[in-house]
Each structure stands twice: as C-alpha cells, then as structure tokens.
Amino acid sequence: MKISSRGEYALRALIVLGQSYPHLYAISELSQKTLVTENYLEKILLQIKGLGYVESKRGHQGGYQLALHPRDIVVGDVIRKLEGPLAPMGCASVTAYEPCELEGSCMLKPLWVLIREVIAFVLEQTTLEDLITGNLKKPGSFHSISGDVALT
Structure with missing residues (x-):
C-alpha cells in the first residue's frame, strides 16, 4: 500500500x-493551512465531499x-475510499483479490496478508479525532491468533 x-x-x-469543527473554512484558508494549492485542494475536497466527509456552502x-x-470519521475508511485496497499485493487483498502465479505454494503470501492485517487494524482503530488529539494507539507488539492479528 502506498x-x-x-x-x-x-x-x-x-x-x-x-x-475547529464545525468551523467553515474558505478554500484559500484551507490551502494556506494544508500547504496544498487551491486548485488541487478544491479537486480533493470535491472528491471527499462526494464521499460524505465534507460539506460546502456557496457564497461570500x-x-x-x-x-x-x-470521532465518526475512521481513517481506514477514508484511505480505502481514496486509495483502494490496503494490501501490499493483490493476492493478500480482501476487497480486490488477484491470484498470483504461485497460488497455493507462495511462501510470501502469509507475510503480505500479515502486513495488510496490521495496516488495516491500525487504520480501522484510528479516527480523525485520534489524529487531532494525538491519541494514536501504539502497539508494542503483535502476534497471530488463529489467523487474526492482535496488537498488544
């Protein structure tokens, strides 16, 4: 995943x-705060508006x-909707599975699946509010339990 x-x-x-939810920001103000050009930022905002994360109001x-x-915006949902599957390889994807040439005998697939599971777990446990407050869950270690990833 990139x-x-x-x-x-x-x-x-x-x-x-x-x-500063639910403050309304002009595109110029958002551009200054995000360091993204107004034109590019407006395209991005239209896309995330279409996904239901942002609202816009016209006029002066x-x-x-x-x-x-x-607190209701999960980072994993945003990333999936904008970027697509979280898996590093198609053979490890849950939503966009693609078989590989070595299907059934690939010794790398368990690694790709574990990476996808850890990334998905972290992103699904992180809300926009967590990013704003800096309250990110920091796993000390992880281990496999019956094929599921558990972070402790």
Missing part, C-alpha cells in the same frame, strides 16, 4: 477541518466544513 499525495492532502484537509461567507464529527 498513500498518494491526494490521500495525504485529503487527510491534511480533514484534520484542519476537524481541529461560504467554504468547507466536516459533514461528520471527527
């Missing part, structure tokens, strides 16, 4: 909007604001 600049900038915008006092409370 997060594109679009995904990173969308998260930056969501963080800024969430820091218009701008963008979160459509949901920051």
Whole structure:
C-alpha cells in the first residue's frame, strides 16, 4: 500500500477541518493551512465531499466544513475510499483479490496478508479525532491468533 499525495492532502484537509469543527473554512484558508494549492485542494475536497466527509456552502461567507464529527470519521475508511485496497499485493487483498502465479505454494503470501492485517487494524482503530488529539494507539507488539492479528 502506498498513500498518494491526494490521500495525504485529503487527510491534511480533514484534520484542519476537524481541529475547529464545525468551523467553515474558505478554500484559500484551507490551502494556506494544508500547504496544498487551491486548485488541487478544491479537486480533493470535491472528491471527499462526494464521499460524505465534507460539506460546502456557496457564497461570500461560504467554504468547507466536516459533514461528520471527527470521532465518526475512521481513517481506514477514508484511505480505502481514496486509495483502494490496503494490501501490499493483490493476492493478500480482501476487497480486490488477484491470484498470483504461485497460488497455493507462495511462501510470501502469509507475510503480505500479515502486513495488510496490521495496516488495516491500525487504520480501522484510528479516527480523525485520534489524529487531532494525538491519541494514536501504539502497539508494542503483535502476534497471530488463529489467523487474526492482535496488537498488544
């Protein structure tokens, strides 16, 4: 999994909007705070608006604001909707599975699945509010339990 600049900038915008939820931000103000050009940021905001994370208001006092409370926005959902599957390889993907040439005998697949599970677990446990408050869950270690990843 690789997060594109679009995904990173969308998260930056969501963080800024969430820091003073439900404040309305003009595109120019958001651009300054996220360090993303207005044109590119507007395209990103339209996309995340279509996903239901952002609302916009037109006019002189218009701008963008979160459509949901920051605690209700799960980072894993945002990333999946913007970037696609979390798996590093298609053979480890839950949502976009692609068989590989060595299907059934590949010794790397368990590693790719574990990486996907750990990434998914962390992103699914992290809300926008967690990012804003710095309250990220930091696993000390992880281990496999019946094929499921448990972070402790």
